[in-house]
Amino acid sequence: MDGDRASVLGSRVLRMEDHRLLTAGGTYVADLRVPELAGAAQVTFVRSPIAHALITGIDASVALGEPGVVAVLTGRDLGDLNGQAGQPMPEPLLATGRVRFVGEPVAMVITDGRYQGEDAAELVSVDYEPLAAVVGFGAALADETLLFPDTGSNVVATGGDEQGAGDAMFDGCDVVLGATFPNQRVAPVPLEVRGAAAAWADGRLTVWASTQNAQIARATISGRLAMDQAAVRVITPDVGGGFGAKIGTDRDAIAVAWAATRVGRPVCWSETRGENLVAMTHGRSQRQTVRIGGTRDGRILAYRLDFVQDLGAYPRGAYLASLTRLMTSGAYEIPRVRCGYQVVVTNTTPVDAYRGAGRPEATAAIERAVDMFAAEIGMDPAEVRRLNVVPPGSFPYTSPTGAVYDTGDYAAALDKVLAAAGYRDLRAEQARRRERGDTMQLGIGLSVYVEVTAGDHASGETGKVEVHEDGTVTVSTGSSPHGQGHATSWAMLVQEELGIPMADVTVVHGDTDVIPRGTGTYGSRSLQLGGAAVQKAAAAVREQARGLAAELAGATEAEMELDPRLGIWRVRGESGTELEWGKVAGQAGIEGLVADVLFVAKSPTFPFGAHVAVVEVDTETGKASLVRHVTVDDAGTLLNPLLAEGQRHGGIAQGAAQALVEEVLYDPDGNPLTATLADYATITATELPSFELVASQTPTAVNPLGAKGIGEAGTIGSTPAVQSAVIDAVAHLGVRHIDMPTTPQRVWAAISAAAISAARGGQ
Amino acid sequence: MKVEITVNGGQLATDVEDRMLLVHYVRDVAGLTATNVGCDTSSCGACTVLLDGESVKSCTLLAVQADGHDVTTVEGLASADGQLHPVQQAFREQHGLQCGFCTPGMVMAIVSLLRENPHPTEEQVRSGLEGNLCRCTGYHNIVRAALAAAGPAHPRGQDEDRPGGGVAP
Missing domain, CATH: 3.30.365.10 (Aldehyde oxidase/xanthine dehydrogenase, molybdopterin binding domain)
Incomplete structure (x- = not known):
């Protein structure tokens, strides 16, 4: 200029x-009062209450006689449009023949008013013949019950290094450690639930959708409904949060769009939170096995990650595993790295992108492994990280799994965050509390991360x-x-x-x-x-x-x-x-x-950073409280630091939520146990501190702004740091690991188990 | 059943279904859509409005329970000449909102909180907002906005680690 x-x-x-x-206020889908939607009917879904069953009959006759009922539509009405012919694991718009998760849409009730829809939906009689449900990694891999019998297996895909391949990779290590733990399933919970509205006029379909991408939604809707793209217009009004779970458009919204072409008037749909928690996609849901080896003086020589990715009932998120694999070795330069995975379907809500999408899982795994290694050799976890991060002169750095990290200085990020947190003082305070045997113990958790954006x-x-x-x-x-x-x-x-x-x-x-x-x-x-x-x-x-x-x-x-x-x-x-x-x-x-x-950029970018989490754990109740969270999140050149900080804040909170409180649960029959916000422990203001953000800008040459992505970094860095802090708070009692979320019950049980183990060892 | 409810100063007399929730009355009868519905268990607080000056979750009341009462939504908060309420102003200055969905409920909850406790500590703000969920901000800037709206009397002062809010474009 x-x-x-x-x-x-x-x-x-x-x-x-x-x-x-x-x-x-914004104008979200439920707030639309546009002329094209005047006189719109309400859509209410009839959803499966059973995780796995054959549908043997649907009787809508009673519902059709109720006041205000315009139509009841099922998969049969959709005909050829319903299925995904040719797909090995087809996901219909409305279930026919078989349901595969609680919450799967089976029918649509179209009514004049919202309350009438809820009444009438209860009167649609669906006959189910229950089948054994596949819940959990073990049941999926056992292949005794199959979600898609024609495919012969619940395993959708395998990738990376085969099990057992490269066992010699740990040769020469003084110390080799392994562990298996979950990266648990969580719910995205955008404050605005899913919604869509649609109008059909003069051969054109206009769809208002709560989505992160109108153009992708248009491609999906026109594709599924066998229409020309030009015949479909998608409009995105204000959207009340997405976090990856509103990428494109779900089958429910496509069915709503189709309904507009059938009932002779526009239609509107806003799901309830109860529907949202079982029918919007979930995130994470991996079982991870890590193995790490190195020298007693702190050099990591070999790392292996094997994981099972649970995709729920339909393989929408099959790409997630490859993103985890890509980021296997994290911020570290490790001579020998391997990763292998299996992707499975289960009778649970489908799993897809959620803030970080595959990268938080990779980071959580390696950060946990590094902490275990540090504990085993008796070295400060900060020192182990400093010894092993990719050195600043190595960029662009090609990781063993083929990621090309563009720019970074991971050791500098670590040093900055340690200084800002007052790491040495924190360790001294921790030592004093341990010595005194305080009920309230201090835990300090670290993470150093790199992730891939764009x-x-x-x-x-x-x-x-x-x-x-x-x-x-x-x-x-x-x-x-x-x-x-x-x-x-x-x-x-x-x-x-x-x-x-x-x-x-x-x-x-x-x-x-x-x-x-x-x-x-x-x-x-x-x-x-x-x-x-x-x-x-x-x-x-x-x-x-x-x-x-x-x-x-x-x-x-x-x-x-x-x-x-x-x-x-x-x-x-x-x-x-x-x-x-x-x-x-x-x-x-x-x-x-x-x-x-x-x-079009020539390559992705790789933001990086380092987090320090400080928790207090009440050793009598097991309750862990996050009292400080200090971060360096380097996303290249910042356009507007105010907005970048806002992204970091939200990201940190969601990541901390996974470490501390949030988890989607099912019973063995596939019944959801966390289907309301009274049951799902969405993190609140009382469970979080104000965050301490440290500035750092290392530009990239990949784009003219020098910018990397900042939307997911906070989540990726915070989860392992917070989990590690909770474990660290009780490490002196003999605890080496606690699964996420680190609920009071889990923490208390870990302390008790360590005490029992110590007592037995002392006999 | 016929109800007379004053919403943002305007009186409205209407027949409503007995089971109509107050939030649906505000949105569909009064036509004020800033107040949102975020759950069905009174957990999220997106529907928070003032009833006779005190915050309530409008999904937890029937419209008929508000008969003869006074409801204020976020649309009724700014003064007639368009000047933002101090809480609205603080939300803007502290970047206390992102997607905006929880915002009307958050703002009303904080207005009520500050009426009860004009100079809360950070802990008191956090405790007061336990019933209002936000998924975008990690609550950090919402808490800052509440403290900023309360003015300088709160004991802990501003955060030391970073500059405050932003500057107007």
Whole structure:
């Protein structure tokens, strides 16, 4: 850009989105009062109450006689559209023949009113012939009961290194340790549940969906309903959180869209939280076996991870295992690394992306293994990490599983976080409490992590910038905000490039008629791809404008300059030649002053960081309280630190939640035990401290902004640090491991077991 | 059954189904959709409104129980000239919201909390918000917003480790 001025980039700019959200509230799917949805009927799903059963009959006759009932639709009504013909494990829109998890949609009741729908859905009589349920890793692998008998196995896929392969990899290690533990199933719990609305008119289907990507949703809906993409318009209103679980669109929303084509009026659907907790996808759900070996002086020589990924009833998230494998060795340079996995189906809610999607699992596994190794050789876990992290001079670093870490300084991140936490003082305080035998013991947990963002960099992202004749700007983005603050960030980029104030920049997204090409928001991709596209489009607009301004001024392009503070063009050094943006835009005529860019990055980026968690554990009750959480989360160059910190805060909380309290549970018959927010322990304000964030910016060269993703890093770093802190608090009592979540019961049981073991050992 | 409920200062007399929840009355009868429904067990607090000045979860009351009473939602919080309520202002300045779904309920819960305890400690704010879930912010900036709205009298002061909120664009 011409001239000097204070850059807005890197500033703590308040959000442009907030005034509306704070005074009128957002417009989420359930809030839509648009004319196209006038007189819309309500959709209520009839869902399976049994984990595994044959459907032997559906009788809707009683329900159809109830007040306000418009229709009851089943898989039979969908005909050929229902199935996924040719797929080995097809997932129908509405279950026919067999149900595979509690919550699976079986029928749709369409009513005038919401309450009528709940009444009538209870009167749809479905006959089930129960089958044995496959619940848990062991039952899945045993293959005694099959979810899809034609396939011959519950194993969807295997990958990586075979079991037993490379046993010699631990030769030469002074110490070899192993353990098996779960990375438990958790629920995403966006505060807005799933919802969709649809209208069918003149051969076109318009779908309003709570999704992270309108364009992907359109492809899925048109594909499943055998329609031309051009016949489907998807609109994304405000979205109340996604966390990966609203990528694309679920079968429920596709069925709702289809219903609009059947009942002669628009339809609306908002699920209940009870439905959300059993029918929105869950996250994590791995059983991990780690083996780690090294020298007594702290060098890790070999690490192996074998895991089973439970995908629930349908293999939507089959890619998750490969992401875990990719990040096997984490932030460490380990000479010999192997990873193998099996992916299975079970009679539980399907598992798919949830904040981190495969990377938190990998990080939790290796961080736990490193802590076990440190404990075994009697070395401080910080020192073991410092000895083994990838050294700063090694970037780009190709990991044994083929990930190419772009930039980083992991030892520096560790040193910064240790200094900020006052690590030495914390250890001294811990020693005092141990010596005194305090009831309230202190635990300190560490993690050093690296993760991958914009893994699908090749899909890129679109950004279109148009300057209007009144001097205002419209940015159309293929990215899809649901809390991240794109309207603010993209306006900052435009102000930077064009000198047009943020207040004059409107950002639009999530309408496939307006923005036909786009990929959306997931995998911490938005700024580095979508933001880069906006920046490039704005720069292209500036260069177009230079030519137009030159025409207007009767000068050459080289003579034109843009005053970035005033947003005004002029001939360099000649006063009285000032041209406002609106005038320049007018010169563009019918073609407009506009640039539409698809930005594709050449590779993913690898954010990294280090966390210190401090917990207090009441050794009499087992209750663990997180009292401090200090982090370095380096995501390259920051556009708006205020927003980046917000992403870190939310991420840390969700990661800590997995370590401390959250877990989706089933009984042996596949009945969900955590199907309400009264049962699922969603983390609250009382269970968290304020977080202590340490700044660190190591740019990447992968995109022009120097930015990496920040949406998931907090989650990836915090889970292992918090779990480790809880274990550390009671390590002196003989405890070496506690599964997540580290509930009071688990902690208390671990202390008791260690005491019994010590007593026996002493006899 | 006929009910007369004052919502954000305007009186409304309507026939409602006996079983209609207050939150559905606010959203569907009064047409004020900022108040959200986030669960069905009174756990999440997204539906928090003020009933005669005190916070209630409007999914836990029937509309008929609010007959003759006064309901305030987030739409009724800013002054007539558009000036934000101090809690709304603090949410903006402290980046206390991301997706915005929990926000109306959070704001109303904090308005009520600060009426009962004008200068709470951080611990008291956290305890007061136990019934309001947020999945985006990790509560950090919501707590800061509540403390900022309360003003400087709270004993612990601002965090030392980082600068405060942001600057207006």
